[in-house]
Amino acid sequence: MRFHLKPVCTAPALALALGLLAAPAVTYAAEKADEDKAAPVTDYTPLSSEKQLSGTFGGKKVDYTARVAETVLKDDDGNPKAAIVTTSYVAKGGDRNRPVTFLFNGGPGSASLWLQMGAFGPKRVVTPSDATDDGAPPYPIVDNPDSLLDVTDLVFIDPVGTGFSHTIGDTEGKEYWGMSQDAKSVAEVIRKWLTDNDRWNSPKFLGGESYGTTRSALVASELETGWNDVALNGVILISTILDFPTVWGGGEDGNELVYPMYIPSMAVTAAYHGKRSGGSPAQIAEEARQWALGPYMTALLKGQDLPADEHARIRAELSRLTGLSEDFLDRANLRVTTGRFYKELLRDRGLTVGRFDSRYTGTDFDNAGETPDNDPSGYGIDGAYVTAANDWLRRSLGFKTERDYVPLGGVTEWDWRPDGEGSVAPYLNVAPKLAKVMRENSQLRVFVGQGWYDFATPFFAAEYSMNRPGFPQDRMVWEYYDAGHMMYLRDEDRAKLSRDVRAFINAR
Structure with a gap:
């Protein structure tokens, strides 16, 4: 650490x-x-x-x-x-x-x-x-x-x-x-x-x-x-x-590279918390790597020229991999920052997940907002x-x-x-x-x-x-x-x- x-x-x-x-x-x-x-x-x-x-x-x-x-x-x-x-x-x-x-x-x-x-x-x-x-x-x-x-x-x-x-x-x-x-x-x-x-x-x-x-x-x-x-x-x-x-940025600063880098981590975390099905972490990670470097990165590079049908396919697969709803992914422009992921993945359970270790969960002051109050894998x-x-x-x-x-x-x-x-x-x-x-x-x-x-x-x-x-x-x-x-x-x-x-x- x-x-x-x-x-x-x-x-x-x-x-x-x-x-x-x-x-x-x-x-x-x-x-x-x-x-x-x-x-x-x-x-x-x-x-x-x-x-x-x-x-x-x-x-x-x-x-x-x-x-x-x-x-x-x-x-x-x-x-x-x-x-x-x-x-x-x-x-x-x-x-x-x-x-x-x-x-x-x-x-x-x-x-x-x-x-x-x-x-x-x-x-x-x-x-x-x-x-x-x-x-x-x-x-x-x-x-x-x-x-x-x-x-x-x-x-x-x-x-x-x-x-x-x-x-x-x-x-x-x-x-x-x-x-x-x-x-x-x-x-x-x-x-x-x-x-x-x-x-x-x-x-x-x-x-x-x-x-x-x-x-x-x-x-x-x-x-x-x-x-x-x-x-x-x-x-x-x-x-x-x-x-x-590869780890700094996202959101309004325009760094698109950061989004694919986190897709495999989101995928294995979603599986750990029962938000998606799949195999071992290694199997899930490999599937997510290949998709992130291929269809997902290609879609991000197209920016606002991304066709509607391709947008829909990317949204559906991103939802399956990460456990996040298609509605949320639409509102996020298919680009999920890590802070939003920590807060959103288990929002329906009233829990957040950790940054240093996403196996950890925490309870915030309330269930609104888009980022956690703190990192449960730090104060834990x-x-x-x-x-x-x-x-x-x-x-x-x-x-x-x-x-x-x-x-x-x-x-x-x-x-x-x-x-x-x-x-x-x-x-x-x-x-x-x-x-x-x-x-x-x-x-x-x-x-x-x-x-x-x-x-x-x-x-x-x-x-x-x-x-x-x-x-x-x-x-x-x-x-x-x-x-x-x-x-x-x-x-x-x-x-x-x-x-x-x-x-x-x-x-x-």
């Missing part, structure tokens, strides 16, 4: 902003403000804690060191600017040939608690597996036999503004809050960890969830495209978003995860800090330029960066895990983004899960995800 923020400016607005930044106006007030700035912090003692623990993972007993530590990032003069917290789990024995996997979540602005306390860490928090609410504490925090510690050391990274990570002195968070800025800082943390732990020659894997997959593509590019390479063995993408126009889990992260890191692992733990939302603005200042992204797609890294590293493999019921990062959009020219398809592994964005919320899929990723790492 989680894919959270939306772009704060359009390409024209961005160009205007760049023009303003280039203006040479320097005022007395600005000069005075520079003089009044506090002197930079020149010394900072990073916080850390460490425990020796043992557990059984993948059927194998592992003694390991758990360490929570701040990695200090500095400016060119050696002054500390930010402290990024990592939580590492390293097996005892000092095997330098053992793989190490660096993991993070998304947002942007999300800490790593979701993957750490839900999927791959040595402990996990128990939440209902059947897509019902997590209730109130105490929440069980139990041993996690599905952790990957039997096959790889694990390093969970919380970027600046997430978890306990923070800026130092007068450094502003926005210096790290952007696609390029974030990737550079995370890549620097990885390089420092490898140096501090003498692990440069270990097999290395990089993994992220949601915007963390975007970050994975950008960090992989940072690590691999230069003479000072950190060569990777694999990249693990969970709930993937690389090509943003957050209490348990935030509690577990604080309890595990503070009490069990002994990390002492007065800072609040920020699970999501501490990052208030984001620079959506993938190459930083001076760049423009009229079509925001980082998939080509990952494809280039794969082409330049003949042994780099990519694992992609997608939930059928995920509307935040729909599986069809992920497929589309990595099926374009440039990707070596023979080095890609795809797996699908009967859950949503965080497929590990479902017990059976947590175990399957663990098996799948373990097999991916072992097959290096």
Whole structure:
């Protein structure tokens, strides 16, 4: 988790902003403000804690060191600017040939608690597996036999503004809050960890969830495209978003691409809730893929020239696939935004469906309106995860800090330029960066895990983004899960995800 923020400016607005930044106006007030700035912090003692623990993972007993530590990032003069917290789990024995996997979540602005306390860490928090609410504490925090510690050391990274990570002195968070800025800082943390732990020659894997997959593509590019390479063995993408126009837009902004991308997700969700008949999620998804790319996309491209008889055929099939009434589809011009789908699918039952996981249902203040009050798959889990992260890191692992733990939302603005200042992204797609890294590293493999019921990062959009020219398809592994964005919320899929990723790492 989680894919959270939306772009704060359009390409024209961005160009205007760049023009303003280039203006040479320097005022007395600005000069005075520079003089009044506090002197930079020149010394900072990073916080850390460490425990020796043992557990059984993948059927194998592992003694390991758990360490929570701040990695200090500095400016060119050696002054500390930010402290990024990592939580590492390293097996005892000092095997330098053992793989190490660096993991993070998304947002942007999300800490790593979701993957750490839900999927791959040595402990996990128990939440209902059947897509019902997590209730109130105490929440069980139990041993996690599905952790990957039997096959790889694990390093969970919380970027600046997430978890306990923070800026130092007068450094502003926005210096790290952007696609390029974030990737550079995370890549620097990885390089420092490898140096501090003498692990440069270990097999290395990089993994992220949601915007963390975007970050994975950008960090992989940072690590691999230069003479000072950190060569990777694999990249693990969970709930993937690389090509943003496939999920952003719809409605009055005119982006027609987004509608076909969601048809397969709508179809499997309708079947899950009994709004249509059909086979397995995989069978329903394949039928919907073919129709969305063929007759449906063709009809959308015709716009107002779509003949009445073709309109009627499209409307009837769209209704059958998605479980929505033909009357509603007529009023929506055959174009259903996701927010409307969440509200409309189960309106007759007085329920909405979730965005992160459409198996979840919620009850709104009333049954009118066209979008839900909130996401039931978000408020159905957050209490348990935030509690577990604080309890595990503070009490069990002994990390002492007065800072609040920020699970999501501490990052208030984001620079959506993938190459930083001076760049423009009229079509925001980082998939080509990952494809280039794969082409330049003949042994780099990519694992992609997608939930059928995920509307935040729909599986069809992920497929589309990595099926374009440039990707070596023979080095890609795809797996699908009967859950949503965080497929590990479902017990059976947590175990399957663990098996799948373990097999991916072992097959290096």
